[in-house]
Amino acid sequence: MTIRFTLRQLQYFVTVARTGQISSAAAESNVTQSTMTAAIAELEKALDTLLFERARTGVTLTYHGHLFLQHATAVLEAAADAARHPFRERSGVAGTIELAASYTVLGYFLLPHIAKFQKQNPGVRVIPVERDRSQIESTVGTGETELAVALISNLIEPKRFHRHALARSRRQLWVADGHPLADTPQVSLQDVAPFPYILPMVDEGELSALRYWSDAGIKPSCLLRTSSMEAVREMVALGLGVTILSDMVFRPWSLDGRRIRTVPLASPIPPMEVGLIWLKGRKLDPIADAFRKYLEVSVRQHGGA
Missing domain, CATH: 3.40.190.10 (Periplasmic binding protein-like II)
Known part of the structure; x- marks a missing residue:
């Protein structure tokens, strides 16, 4: 069976995956929310698989959605390259x-x-x-x-x-599936403070985190420090703590397949x-x-x- 979808559907899919919100993706793409929703639904029908899990707080990639994102990104990159340089000669730079x-x-x-x-x-x-x-x-x-x-x-x-x-x-809160904050539409640092907080010790992440906690005049109840991003994911997925990190480093699964959720922040935290x-x-x-x-x-x- 031939699977048919358009580059525009792939662009919409990638935008939704990046923003985590149908509404945000629609606004960024200058289309209506219903247009974006229909495009994603048609893509899922063409692929015969669920790409996103829907919740009140937004959408998150399923396991198959995460895999398809890699292919979609590669296709869009190839298409953009072809459009920019359809008859490009080899560069003389060496x-x-x-x-x-x-x-x-x-x-x-x-x-x-x-x-x-x-x-x-x-x-x-x-x-x-x-x-x-x-x-x-x-x-x-x-x-x-x-x-x-x-x-x-x-x-x-x-x-x-x-x-x-x-x-x-953007930075968002990471929590385990089933965590008390997992289905909250938005959280403040005050909401997060009672839970053990995982502090990644890479790229001065601890300095950035402590800075916005300090600016808010709030102190986490307990700090768990690690220099391993995989350890961060595993601790979050096991419910040992929560953390606030950027979407760039987010993955919806730990190494052993446990689910990780993101929750938008109401507090004004600067992006990475x-x-x-x-x-x-x-x-x-x-x-x-x-x-x-x-x-x-x-x-x-x-x-x-």
């Missing part, structure tokens, strides 16, 4: 560049873009180097690193660098912001400049900042 990136950016955002860029530019080799925020600021500042992709919302001396935002990822940085006054070499331009265009066309 050489090697070291690209600094933090743990979160490298693992959850950057690697697919590096792979695609190298496929389009076979003469280029991009070597990702994992560094923390202080190392990135230091090496870019001294010229040792020409270009980096980092959490620009964490920079200590942002005025030293050119910055180009690529993606902003990923972007390019390079030293002010420095002219990028052709390889770095080509990769910079590629990211600025490619990420924007796929739901970035």
